[in-house]
Amino acid sequence: MPELPEVETVRRRLEPALVGRSFARVEIRDARLVRPLEPAQVAGELEGERVASVDRRGKYLIFRFESGRVLLVHLRMTGSFRHAPRADAVTDAHERAVVKLDDGSDVAYRDVRRFGTWLLLEPEEVDGYLAERLGDEPLERRFTARSLAERLAGRRAPVKAALLDQRALAGLGNIYVDEALWRARIHPLRPARQLGDDELRRLHRAIRDVLRAGIARQGATLRDYRTPDGGRGRMQRAFRVYGRTDAPCDRCGTPIEKTRAGGRGTWYCPTCQPIFPRD
DNA sequence: AGGTGGACCCGAACGC
DNA sequence: TGCGTTCGGGTCCACC
Numbered sequence: 001m002p003e004l005p006e007v008e009t010v011r012r013r014l015e016p017a018l019v020g021r022s023f024a025r026v027e028i029r030d031a032r033l034v035r036p037l038e039p040a041q042v043a044g045e046l047e048g049e050r051v052a053s054v055d056r057r058g059k060y061l062i063f064r065f066e067s068g069r070v071l072l073v074h075l076r077m078t079g080s081f082r083h084a085p086r087a088d089a090v091t092d093a094h095e096r097a098v099v100k101l102d103d104g105s106d107v108a109y110r111d112v113r114r115f116g117t118w119l120l121l122e123p124e125e126v127d128g129y130l131a132e133r134l135g136d137e138p139l140e141r142r143f144t145a146r147s148l149a150e151r152l153a154g155r156r157a158p159v160k161a162a163l164l165d166q167r168a169l170a171g172l173g174n175i176y177v178d179e180a181l182w183r184a185r186i187h188p189l190r191p192a193r194q195l196g197d198d199e200l201r202r203l204h205r206a207i208r209d210v211l212r213a214g215i216a217r218q219g220a221t222l223r224d225y226r227t228p229d230g231g232r233g234r235m236q237r238a239f240r241v242y243g244r245t246d247a248p249c250d251r252c253g254t255p256i257e258k259t260r261a262g263g264r265g266t267w268y269c270p271t272c273q274p275i276f277p278r279d
Numbered sequence: 280a281g282g283t284g285g286a287c288c289c290g291a292a293c294g295c
Numbered sequence: 296t297g298c299g300t301t302c303g304g305g306t307c308c309a310c311c
Contacts, residue, residue: 001304032288059305076305077288094289113288115305133306157282166306174304223291263284264304283311293301 002075004138004171005214005235006225007059010081013228015054017083017105018063022050025100032114033096042120046071046099058134058170068123072130073109078224079116082108112224134170138207143169145197145204152192152200159195159203160188161262171211174264175220175242180206182241187273188261199277213238241267 002010026046028039049069055062063071073079085105097109097118109116121129135151136143151168152159162168163177172180181188183206186199195203219225219233222243226232240249244256244267254271 003305074305077303078290111288112290113304115288117306155281161282164305265302281311283309285309286307288304291302294299295297 001077001173001175001222002059002079002219002225003173003176003214004056004059004211005176005217006219006233007056007061007075007171008215009219009227009233010075011054011056011061014061014081014083014107017228018051018054018101018107020051022102023047023099024102026097027099028097028118030096030111030114033109033111033116033118034120042118045120057130057137058166059173060130060134062126070121070123070126072117072119072121072126074117074119075111076113076115076117078110078112080110080224080226081228082110082226082230083228084108107228132167134166135168137170138172138211143204143208145201148204148207149195149197149200152195155192157192158189158261159186159192160264160266162192163207164262164264169207172207174266175239176207176210176214178242178267179210179240182206182269182273183210185272187275187277188266188268189259189275190277241269243267 023046026043028034028043031039034042049065049067051063052066053064055064059074061073083105092110094110094112095108096111099107136147152162155162160177160181163172184202186203214220214235217233217235217238218227220235221232222236241256245258246255249256249269249272252271254269256267257270259266
């Protein structure tokens, strides 16, 4: 599931291949990708656009063109990009779009579950679209323990549910939230507004540390996620809790438990992450 | 208004 | 072995 570290890894790989290149030919094979618009129409609009930058905001990839228009891509669950000198001869049933660049290389978009979206925005639409969906960028300086506290203040939802809300904080998904809460020694079902100052400082630190660790390992490949050159991430080897039911906690040896929070499978250490902390 | 659960997808894992 | 059922996860949306 591409979360911030996976999307950032993709961005870093695509950036040098795309900046300065034009979209020479675009084929959109799955109408879901651009609906309610017509695939042929969107493809036609994209052809001829030259890439000025490849950015990221939360889990969104942002392809900015020299015209000022923007292609906003969300990979959702299983979306991935593959950049290769030429399109693979092997036809992949899950390939939903292909962009041929003006240097002859191909950027292929693959998405097994078809949740991903491509949205072409006019220059004046971009900031508003992102601002109304996304909170602080966790690796930027303006994200602090204090700003985190402000976003969680008054929320009675479980802290995990609050952190999954992209308007509170941009980029966390089910995996990195569990990992961050383990590092911060906070139970995922604690009401967000009950966190104390020290817990908020630990959580702020843990979120940044775990996201940076994920980026350093090129993300986590559980099944579908790949980097644009076809490689796998290595962060899954460093998971402390996610998917580790009954495995001993790396900090205290207690078997990791699974529960549900925010409607998602949730793993935690019942000893390190007590629901009723002492302090 | 904030919080919760279902819908959208499809392959893999599971259960009998 | 085979086949039907369940699961999962990001975001949006309906509902309480």
